[in-house]
Amino acid sequence: MAWEYSEKTKQLFMDAVHGKPGTHLGEVDNPDGIGEHGSMACGDAMRFTFRVNRHPEDASKDVITEAKYLTFGCTSAIAASEALCTLIEQSGYTPIEALQIQNSDIVEFLQGLPEQKIHCSVMGAEALEAAVFDWAHKRGVDLEKLGVDIHSDEKEEGRIVCNCFSLSEPYIKRKIQELGLKTIPEISNAIKAGGGCGSCHHAPGGLQDILNEVWGYSGPAPLPSLKTIFPAPETEEQTLSPYQLSKKIEQTMDQYIRPMLQRDGGDVEIVDIKDDTVYCRLQGACSGCAGAAMTLKMMVESTLKEQVSDNLRVIQV
Numbered sequence: 001m002a003w004e005y006s007e008k009t010k011q012l013f014m015d016a017v018h019g020k021p022g023t024h025l026g027e028v029d030n031p032d033g034i035g036e037h038g039s040m041a042c043g044d045a046m047r048f049t050f051r052v053n054r055h056p057e058d059a060s061k062d063v064i065t066e067a068k069y070l071t072f073g074c075t076s077a078i079a080a081s082e083a084l085c086t087l088i089e090q091s092g093y094t095p096i097e098a099l100q101i102q103n104s105d106i107v108e109f110l111q112g113l114p115e116q117k118i119h120c121s122v123m124g125a126e127a128l129e130a131a132v133f134d135w136a137h138k139r140g141v142d143l144e145k146l147g148v149d150i151h152s153d154e155k156e157e158g159r160i161v162c163n164c165f166s167l168s169e170p171y172i173k174r175k176i177q178e179l180g181l182k183t184i185p186e187i188s189n190a191i192k193a194g195g196g197c198g199s200c201h202h203a204p205g206g207l208q209d210i211l212n213e214v215w216g217y218s219g220p221a222p223l224p225s226l227k228t229i230f231p232a233p234e235t236e237e238q239t240l241s242p243y244q245l246s247k248k249i250e251q252t253m254d255q256y257i258r259p260m261l262q263r264d265g266g267d268v269e270i271v272d273i274k275d276d277t278v279y280c281r282l283q284g285a286c287s288g289c290a291g292a293a294m295t296l297k298m299m300v301e302s303t304l305k306e307q308v309s310d311n312l313r314v315i316q317v
């Protein structure tokens with residue numbers, strides 16, 4: 001499916017991949033805070049770094065002056081990460097104040113996100129939390145004493161409910177409550193849990209049991225649905241002729257994918273397109289990279305699926 005994004009989302013993505021001054025794709029040198037969320041294996045991963053202006057007497061008053069991200073994901077993951085860094089830098093927040101930023105703020109900044117892409121905004125908020133925890137540890141700031149709960153040990157403490165995405169019961173419960181998630185599809189859209197093999201949906205202690213426990217068997221209190229909170233633009237399926245498909249693939253490669261690879265000294269060329277299979281060859285720094293297959297699969301293929309057609313697959317030659 002080619003997703004319909006807001007103009008703001010598309011612009012942020014384009015600016016980021018073309019390295020427009022003022023954008024935030026990259027990594028801060030010698031960062032004061034580093035946080036990660038997601039994993040390559042799960043298809044989305046974000047590394048968030050920031051630098052602070054250190055307060056001479058009270059570290060809790062450090063102010064974030066620079067924030068950057070590395071996101072291994074799609075258009076919305078990159079745009080959401082841009083939104084997060086922009087919101088932080090524009091506000092002149094301390095790391096603790098930055099925790100006020102919710103995924104709904106990111107969605108609002110992006111002028112809406114397709115419902116199935118809400119997890120991209122959640123990922124940023126989680127990576128930010130991890131980076132703030134790292135900063136606090138390095139700077140000797142006692143977050144607990146300041147009344148800040150950043151759930152740093154949630155993953156270690158709870159049993160894993162969704163093995164496909166390594167998500168624990170406490171984490172899933174917290175996000176169900178924070179985001180008012182009422183159904184399994186809503187959980188999958190927001191945090192990906194249940195979006196893989198599906199075996200965690202109705203297993204004992206699985207997602208449905210957790211929903212029942214959080215909201216009670218009679219169902220949750222009437223909360224606005226995600227559709228209301230995060231209005232998604234209408235999507236429109238298009239049938240492309242083989243010629244149009246090839247042109248759109250080439251266009252997407254030139255506009256979105258190659259600029260991103262070229263920034264790291266790499267590149268990619270299309271060798272052939274047969275039906276829904278795109279045969280590609282990585283070039284430059286990418287060609288000798290151990291993660292080349294992963295790059296093709298995750299970055300090139302996911303971008304083509306998003307921008308052109310969900311049926312496309314990429315083969316490295």
Ligand code: FES
Nearest residue numbers: 164196197198200
């Ligand atoms: S275990 Fe949750 S989707 Fe596979």
